[in-house]
Amino acid sequence: MNSKLLEIKNLKVVGHTRGSTQTIIDNLSFELNEGESLGIVGESGSGKTILSKSIMRVLDPSCKVVNGRIVFEGKDIYGLSKEELKKIRGFQIAIIYDDPLAILDPICVVEKQVREAIMTYQEGISKSEAIKKVMHMFQILKMPDPEKIVYSFAYQLSGGMQQRVAIALALVGNPKLLIADDATRALDVTIAAQTIEFLREIKQSQRVSLIWISHSLPVCSLLADKIMIMHAGKCIEIGTKDKVLRNPKHFYTKLLLKVTPDVNSPRKKLPLLSGKSNASSTSQYDSGCEFCDICENVKPICYNQAPTLKMVDNNHFCRCHIFN
């Protein structure tokens, strides 16, 4: 039985902008076991990036965790001292973004940056030893032309290569958890495929748990064991990949599946969505479900009461009044 690596319990995060307070993440809960991977799907504004920042405890000053707990390997992230946090952040839990240049230092060569990360993680290691480790690491990761890459600046590398270096940096501390926030968004299709396979290798050989965040359901499904659909800061469906994708329960999940063109199916010149226009706009009602304006199965209760997450099957939860 795998131990629990990450537990999010009733997380609530609010943000202050220009005088008003908004709930960015609302009562979110999920678990991740060691070695397991989670795919988080949600459109921009659904709170996915704030979630990853919350886990790393690097929220902007304007955002605050007002409720709930984030427990990593049995320790409460928000109860740790600065010393303990330093060992975890960037090392035990690492993150890569859609823009690798956000992580890579523009003014030093790749070798220097990775070496410094290694020296920070392993205090007392000598510079020459660290350099050896960098080369060793690049070889294990099967980077093409490691000697050339290692002495290049970030801007001299292609997008795909930059992302791989960013991943290497993230792996310096032998992380148990790697968060990939839209990591292949800026990459070309064939390069994205390379990166995904690269990560799959790492997932298996280094036994890293992955949280893969994206707004594309197919991309998320590639590396994940579990899938969570997020919308407006809430989890609306979560379950094993098989259950969520083969037997989706929430209207929005079904919608996401419908709008994904499937190249292998016979082509029909029919619209992907039928009926209501502006399907992506959700209701402005304060109470009640955000989808009440566009959901096909809407009932009177949907306008008044927000649904809660209910278990619909083993390892499969859905936030919808149908399952009351």
Place this chain on the structure above:
Amino acid sequence: MEEVELKKKSVKSAKSVKRDPKELFQDKVFLVSVIVLLAITICAIFAPYVSHYDPNKMFIQERLTPPIFLKGGTVKFILGTDGLGRDVLTRILYGLRNSLLIAFLSVAVIFGIGIFVGLLSGIYGKKVDSIIMTAADIQLSVPLLVVAIILLALVRPSVPMIILVLSIAGWPAYARGIRASVLSEKSKDYILAARIMGASPWRILRKYFLYSVFLSTVGFIVLEFGLMIIWEALLSFLGIGIQPPDVSLGTIMGDGLNYLVSAWWITTLPGIFIMIIVLCLSFMSRKVIRLLSPKAG
């Protein structure tokens, strides 16, 4: 589908940016700054009515009187007197007149040159840009004081001359700022979209550029105004700006040099006024810029 109702008004009156000005006046910092600035300006304009003293009248018996908030101060001279017994408050008020006027007119000239030159440079690019920027660089490499000494050595210092000196020294920085703003906007997609729609370069300039360039202008203008006040004070302090019997904040500061330790208020108080003015302008401009910037979605 319902009948689409459109008001003629919504098409005709859809003008550029006008945010709700009321928001501006709800900010306390802005309000205080405006009030303080207005108060200072009004007092300066109506100096003869605010203070009944003549700025050059000397009360030799009561020279070096401290201001009212120090030991030895009297109600007669609220901010004290200087080495020749002249009322400091009166001199500051009359001095403000000259300082504010010179700063205002210098900024106006710099604004004119800067917008013209900066837009030309940014939009036409290449040769025109090279020529203008080289001129700006040459000008920037000559310090204010050298310009001042050269020009003011030839002609007797007067208000127009000082404005000329300040404008010559001040235009390059401003023009560069405008040019930078134009260059950054030029590459934006909405300018390209306008070109694709068929808009002429003049139309693009008028309807699209001016807004964003203006936005960056507000910050610059405020900084330049503050800078002009400081520069003018410097020139007058050194004796190559406003000449006696005229007064400016700088001349007062210069007069007080000999008494820095004994009667520090003569030099310090005008400096404090300069500081207050620049701070108020800075607070105001920050709020105005924030107001004019498009709201995030």
Place this chain on the structure above:
Amino acid sequence: MPRRSLFKKPAYVHAVQGVSFDIKKGLIYGLVGESGCGKSTLSRLIVGVEQLTKGKIIFRGTDIVSLLKNNRTRKQMCRHIQLILQDASASLPPNMRVAQILTEPLEIHRIGSVKERIKKLGEVLETVRLNPSILEGYPSELSGGVQQKINIARALMLDVGVLISDESISGLDPVSQAEIMNLYLELNQKNKLTMIFIAHDISTVWFLCDVVIVMYLGKCVEIANNEDLFNSSLHPYTRALIKALPTIEKGLKNKGMYVLKGEVPSPVTLPLGCNFYSRCPNPAKDEECRTKKPALKEYKKNHRVACFKLKD
């Protein structure tokens, strides 16, 4: 266009090399390829915001290259061909209200009286299914999908015959993408709008386009009808693009992705022979591939491919 550096000779970026194809009225053409393949440059060449080095663009029988060079005549072309850019919010001027943005094209070309413009505005809003309530506000207050619809509406105000979409849906979330694709489909079917749909994601091209043109590093490598391309693609790059698509099926089966090894060569220093040589997985590639450039040949009816090693 020339790039200059301090010490080297001026280098040219070979954005588009020898591209030729026809666009038939009333169809949706897909232009697919990855970054650096020249598809965006091509779109800008067609509307005249980039200059051609060599070649012709023939529109309704006339070569418009010289027309596009002159500002006045280019303006007339705007009423026939329009381009929608990728970044929806950056394409909209931040200082104008939506109503003004939409009537801007009519003002630029001095079309119609105020009354007629309002009527046209109403029609276009209905076509793209936008709520008139957005007219009073600013574009920055709206979502990405709505912003892109405004861009499309703006182009439709001019009654164009050809609409080019340069990755106009890539930056949107999946549901908005589907909406915009539906809109394009409708515009093509109901309003007979000819479209050139540029994308890097071949699954959207599959859904929308009747004819597909695949580009690699400035050259066309394959042109075919939708069915032919997806059922029996011939060029190894096309195959790679299709195989590299993330799909739910692959996810459910935990299948590995097809990986095309190697990096894309720089468009400044082009390879000697076939542009795709360095990454081509075909075991039969040889000296001919490395040293000579393959031309686009009609291999089957209406199916052109540029490759030396096609199995007969």
